[in-house]
Amino acid sequence: MGSLSTVKRADGTVQVTYKGMPLYTFAQDHAPGEANGEGLKDVGTWKAITTTAAAKAAAPAPAAPAAPPSRSGY
Numbered sequence: 773m774g775s776l777s778t779v780k781r782a783d784g785t786v787q788v789t790y791k792g793m794p795l796y797t798f799a800q801d802h803a804p805g806e807a808n809g810e811g812l813k814d815v816g817t818w819k820a821i822t823t824t825a826a827a828k829a830a831a832p833a834p835a836a837p838a839a840p841p842s843r844s845g846y
Contacts, residue, residue, distance in 0.1 A: 790821055 775791045788795045798809035798818075807820035 795821065 777789045777792070778786045779789055779794070781787050798807070800806075800808045809818045810820040812818045
């Protein structure tokens with residue numbers, strides 16, 4: 773299971789989560805790449821997450837390489 777998920781909020785809307793923590797947009801961010809809320813400590817410490825980090829977390833783990841065929845001498 774990936775690190776991105778969703779939960780249904782009390783008002784019936786769906787919220788995206790990352791490793792169980794809700795994701796929010798910050799009202800003072802107006803352009804891609806802004807993270808003006810990073811480090812705010814109003815109700816805990818806010819951390820910014822990039823779409824690259826989220827995509828990597830959601831991507832399935834690469835498959836383990838297959839074992840080489842047996843070369844027994846029967």
